[in-house]
Amino acid sequence: xxxxxxxxxxxxxxxxxxxxxxxxxxxxxxxxxxxxxxxxxxxxxxxxxxxxxxxxxxxxxxxxxxxxxxxxxxxxxxxxxxxxxxxxxxxxxxxxxxxxxxxxxxxxxxxxxxxxxxxxxxxxxxxxxxxxxxxxxxxxxxxxxxxxxxxxxxxxxxxxxxxxxxxxxxxxxxxxxxxxxxxxxxxxxxxxxxxxxxxxxxxxxxxxxxxxxxxxxxxxxxxxxxxxxxxxxxxxxxxxxxxxxxxxxxxxxxxxxxxxxxxxxxxxxxxxxxxxxxxxxxxx
Amino acid sequence: xxxxxxxxxxxxxxxxxxxxxxxxxxxxxxxxxxxxxxxxxxxxxxxxxxxxxxxxxxxxxxxxxxxxxxxxxxxxxxxxxxxxxxxxxxxxxxxxxxxxxxxxxxxxxxxxxxxxxxxxxxxxxxxxxxxxxxxxxxxxxxxxxxxxxxxxxxxxxxxxxxxxxxxxxxxxxxxxxxxxxxxxxxxxxxxxxxxxxxxxxxxxxxxxxxxxxxxxxxxxxxxxxxxxxxxxxxxxxxxxxxxxxxxxxxxxxxxxxxxxxxxxxxxxxxxxxxxxxxxxxxxxxxxxxxxxxxxxxxxxxxxxxxxxxxxxxxxxxxxxxxxxxxxxxxxxxxxxxxxxxxxxxxxxxxxxxxxxxxxxxxxxxxxxxxx
Amino acid sequence: xxxxxxxxxxxxxxxxxxxxxxxxxxxxxxxxxxxxxxxxxxxxxxxxxxxxxxxxxxxxxxxxxxxxxxxxxxxxxxxxxxxxxxxxxxxxxxxxxxxxxxxxxxxxxxxxxxxxxxxxxxxxxxxxxxxxxxxxxxxxxxxxxxxxxxxxxxxxxxxxxxxxxxxxxxxxxxxxxxxxxxxxxxxxxxxxxxxxxxxxxxxxxxxxxxxxxxxxxxxxxxxxxxxxxxxxxxxxxxxxxxxxxxxxxxxxxxxxxxxxxxxxxxxxxxxxxxxxxxxxxxxxxxxxxxxxxxx
Numbered sequence: 001x002x003x004x005x006x007x008x009x010x011x012x013x014x015x016x017x018x019x020x021x022x023x024x025x026x027x028x029x030x031x032x033x034x035x036x037x038x039x040x041x042x043x044x045x046x047x048x049x050x051x052x053x054x055x056x057x058x059x060x061x062x063x064x065x066x067x068x069x070x071x072x073x074x075x076x077x078x079x080x081x082x083x084x085x086x087x088x089x090x091x092x093x094x095x096x097x098x099x100x101x102x103x104x105x106x107x108x109x110x111x112x113x114x115x116x117x118x119x120x121x122x123x124x125x126x127x128x129x130x131x132x133x134x135x136x137x138x139x140x141x142x143x144x145x146x147x148x149x150x151x152x153x154x155x156x157x158x159x160x161x162x163x164x165x166x167x168x169x170x171x172x173x174x175x176x177x178x179x180x181x182x183x184x185x186x187x188x189x190x191x192x193x194x195x196x197x198x199x200x201x202x203x204x205x206x207x208x209x210x211x212x213x214x215x216x217x218x219x220x221x222x223x224x225x226x227x228x229x230x231x232x233x234x235x236x237x238x239x240x241x242x243x244x245x246x247x248x249x250x251x252x253x254x255x256x257x258x259x260x261x262x263x264x265x266x267x268x269x270x271x272x273x274x275x276x277x278x279x280x281x282x283x284x
Numbered sequence: 285x286x287x288x289x290x291x292x293x294x295x296x297x298x299x300x301x302x303x304x305x306x307x308x309x310x311x312x313x314x315x316x317x318x319x320x321x322x323x324x325x326x327x328x329x330x331x332x333x334x335x336x337x338x339x340x341x342x343x344x345x346x347x348x349x350x351x352x353x354x355x356x357x358x359x360x361x362x363x364x365x366x367x368x369x370x371x372x373x374x375x376x377x378x379x380x381x382x383x384x385x386x387x388x389x390x391x392x393x394x395x396x397x398x399x400x401x402x403x404x405x406x407x408x409x410x411x412x413x414x415x416x417x418x419x420x421x422x423x424x425x426x427x428x429x430x431x432x433x434x435x436x437x438x439x440x441x442x443x444x445x446x447x448x449x450x451x452x453x454x455x456x457x458x459x460x461x462x463x464x465x466x467x468x469x470x471x472x473x474x475x476x477x478x479x480x481x482x483x484x485x486x487x488x489x490x491x492x493x494x495x496x497x498x499x500x501x502x503x504x505x506x507x508x509x510x511x512x513x514x515x516x517x518x519x520x521x522x523x524x525x526x527x528x529x530x531x532x533x534x535x536x537x538x539x540x541x542x543x544x545x546x547x548x549x550x551x552x553x554x555x556x557x558x559x560x561x562x563x564x565x566x567x568x569x570x571x572x573x574x575x576x577x578x579x580x581x582x583x584x585x586x587x588x589x590x591x592x593x594x595x596x597x598x599x600x601x602x603x604x605x606x607x608x609x610x611x612x613x614x615x616x617x618x619x620x621x622x623x624x625x626x627x628x629x630x631x632x633x634x635x636x637x638x639x640x641x642x643x644x645x646x647x648x649x650x651x652x653x654x655x
Numbered sequence: 656x657x658x659x660x661x662x663x664x665x666x667x668x669x670x671x672x673x674x675x676x677x678x679x680x681x682x683x684x685x686x687x688x689x690x691x692x693x694x695x696x697x698x699x700x701x702x703x704x705x706x707x708x709x710x711x712x713x714x715x716x717x718x719x720x721x722x723x724x725x726x727x728x729x730x731x732x733x734x735x736x737x738x739x740x741x742x743x744x745x746x747x748x749x750x751x752x753x754x755x756x757x758x759x760x761x762x763x764x765x766x767x768x769x770x771x772x773x774x775x776x777x778x779x780x781x782x783x784x785x786x787x788x789x790x791x792x793x794x795x796x797x798x799x800x801x802x803x804x805x806x807x808x809x810x811x812x813x814x815x816x817x818x819x820x821x822x823x824x825x826x827x828x829x830x831x832x833x834x835x836x837x838x839x840x841x842x843x844x845x846x847x848x849x850x851x852x853x854x855x856x857x858x859x860x861x862x863x864x865x866x867x868x869x870x871x872x873x874x875x876x877x878x879x880x881x882x883x884x885x886x887x888x889x890x891x892x893x894x895x896x897x898x899x900x901x902x903x904x905x906x907x908x909x910x911x912x913x914x915x916x917x918x919x920x921x922x923x924x925x926x927x928x929x930x931x932x933x934x935x936x937x938x939x940x941x942x943x944x945x946x947x948x949x950x
Contacts, residue, residue, distance in 0.1 A: 018748055022746075022757050025742060025745070025757075028818070029760050029763055029821075032775050032776065033763060035775075035779070096674065097671060100672065103664045103668050107664055115672065128879050128906050128929045130926075132926055133689065133923060134682040135913075136682075136685070137678070153678040174365045181383075182357065183383050183386045186663045186667075187663075193371060196371075197372065197373060211766065215767075215771075217768070217769065217770040217882045218881055218910075222914065233768060236771065237774070240777060242889040248781075252778065259767050262766050262767060262768060266763070274826050277823060277826045279830075
């Protein structure tokens with residue numbers, strides 16, 4: 001009797017607790033982003049005591065700020081630079097990474113194990129040790145303040161190679177042999193059989209690369225020092241610097257604009273992003 | 285000169301010798317089955333013919349032309365894989381036409397060939413489907429279709445039916461035989477299943493441990509095996525083997541003692557002077573259990589053993605027997621009275637007994653009376 | 656013949672391997688060389704032996720940044736993973752749409768560029784306008800300048816860090832949780848184990864390898880922390896680390912020496928010192944794992 005009552009009430013306590021904690025955690029996770037949006041879409045200059053910015057109050061004010069930022073600052077140009085930087089990096093990482101992964105995962109040739117082993121060791125080397133010499137090399141090449149200086153040094157992504165090799169190893173050898181018997185050349189097997197088979201992995205890698213490039217703050221800070229090479233990250237950093245005299249609405253709008261592309265990607269590809277991260281963690 | 289010639293082909297992977305000096309001739313239009321236990325080298329031999337592996341020594345030639353240095357796709361061979369190896373991201377149509385598209389064949393010609401193959405294989409309504417929307421048998425037919433459109437000189441099948449269930453396997457076997465009759469091309473088929481080999485082959489090639497054991501028509505191999513391996517491998521249930529010891533031999537006959545027997549037995553196989561230890565092979569169908577009180581026919585093999593269990597399959601009953609020295613024996617019996625687990629006496633006519641030397645070689649005798 | 660057969664393979668890996676050699680292997684070697692030289696990128700390099708290393712280790716900034724790093728890691732790694740594990744267990748307890756909604760919410764901060772986490776939170780911490788001070792105001796407390804108070808600065812960073820990274824670890828742990836066969840829980844329930852006992856005796860041990868990855872990866876990235884303290888303190892190459900160097904971290908120190916003071920040899924040496932520390936910590940983790948495996 002008592003046991004029965006205990007089992008009837010304890011689940012409800014557990015359930016209430018579970019929901020409370022879950023919702024509270026969700027509020028903490030989401031609120032800063034929500035607040036950023038609210039600051040943008042509210043009448044500027046209103047004191048916190050009158051408008052605590054718990055929800056958006058003025059759409060027009062926000063659009064006005066966006067307009068001002070695009071019209072009066074180099075934000076739009078930085079957007080272009082960031083988009084170029086991301087798109088070129090994604091294209092390069094996918095192209096070079098998949099071509100190399102194709103060989104490492106599916107074929108055997110002298111030196112394969114050693115070469116692949118060296119690249120995998122690179123996964124463990126921290127960025128800290130390479131960033132300054134890489135910068136100096138880029139400077140020597142005369143690539144400072146250029147798109148190639150931003151993009152090229154980041155193309156040999158050991159992580160991307162690792163992920164694609166893991167994925168391609170699952171392709172049965174029969175499939176490759178069948179294509180060979182069908183008369184497909186080495187390149188045709190890569191292009192018509194293997195690439196379509198790892199479309200999922202390629203999309204995931206593209207998204208992860210995008211998030212990483214778009215969020216990369218350190219490298220553009222070093223390489224793109226002239227205003228016409230500023231990326232979104234740098235512009236946002238400047239809006240936020242102690243020397244900037246921008247109001248909070250303007251700074252938050254700059255922040256929000258930087259967040260929009262990743263947020264859109266997240267809404268569209270949530271499952272792919274989550275799978276990609278889960279895979280890199282549980283297989284690595 | 286034969287249509288397809290394999291001469292002195294050997295292959296090793298590291299220290300493991302997978303194929304050891306294989307020489308074989310195959311005629312145009314033949315249906316040849318390579319059969320043997322797993323790891324015997326049969327698949328490797330198939331891959332040599334198609335060019336996916338290359339031999340360490342020896343040559344493969346088709347229509348008189350040595351193929352060793354010719355690209356797999358240019359040999360005029362087509363292969364059906366055990367796993368089918370269909371491209372999962374392409375429709376059945378695209379799978380079948382992939383090779384033609386890679387060769388930049390005209391679109392209308394591709395269409396024609398695919399449609400013709402689809403008609404033969406009854407795939408017409410399935411061509412738009414992806415492999416995952418097809419059943420095992422349908423995938424199998426798409427894989428065959430992919431081979432057909434290339435109009436090869438030789439079809440190669442690598443255990444193509446092993447992923448199908450028993451019923452479908454029998455049905456596909458019949459379809460393949462029908463396909464062979466219809467296309468009238470050379471087909472080489474690899475399997476570990478001797479029943480599949482027996483039912484399909486014009487000629488069977490039995491392989492074991494990288495060596496060719498015997499080549500011939502299925503029934504010839506069944507009746508007249510060259511060695512103990514072939515005798516044991518072909519036929520189900522397997523042939524029984526009794527240890528024997530030669531006690532006397534002359535030009536026309538051999539006298540020997542054997543396990544479970546009571547006295548010396550005389551076999552009409554001559555010229556075995558010098559042999560000592562031998563094995564006698566008798567198929568289960570040729571053995572018979574003696575009724576109580578019945579005497580064995582004169583000059584027949586006769587021995588005694590204990591029944592361990594009885595398999596009653598309806599049309600046939602297999603009685604499993606163990607002899608005093610532990611030798612297992614299977615006797616094929618008709619549908620008779622129930623057999624208990626007592627000692628029984630077994631007999632077989634001497635004409636059906638085969639003799640094998642200790643190294644496994646068949647002892648036919650010098651006068652050819654062994655068969 | 657031999658080479659010709661393998662040529663296509665080498666051609667396909669060539670672009671990747673060339674880029675890898677030029678922009679990864681070569682910089683490591685050249686960095687190693689620079690680290691023994693006094694060099695400002697203008698005058699020719701001068702060999703100084705271990706002087707760069709000695710100078711760094713003796714410097715007060717190095718001591719301060721290492722102390723900060725130690726404090727930061729000791730709190731942020733365990734706390735971050737504990738929060739992530741809690742979130743993963745929580746999400747795992749929901750099914751269907753709600754599991755999806757909560758997982759999506761907890762992961763949201765990870766999606767933002769890491770520089771944004773710092774720039775948004777800077778305003779939450781801001782003295783007058785900031786959200787946090789607004790909330791303090793509700794309780795009648797005076798406004799605090801969180802990011803200018805040497806006592807609170809590091810905790811502000813840790814809060815941002817946990818907020819921004821918990822979702823990432825949650826996803827990995829969640830994948831690990833999904834890999835635990837349900838039969839184990841069913842068997843434990845038949846044995847009369849409570850929910851809490853199931854977590855202690857089944858979930859945590861079964862998550863072992865995944866937890867190891869999360870902890871090791873968390874340590875390695877925490878030791879290279881840069882964007883967040885840099886932006887929270889509004890740093891530049893000449894002034895960085897915030898008030899009283901309370902948010903000075905090794906990578907910031909390294910960048911300052913390189914691009915602020917233009918001592919590239921010293922900066923390169925700093926990179927190797929940091930790498931050495933990271934390798935040691937990683938090795939320690941592996942030793943700990945094999946030790947606990949054997950036990």
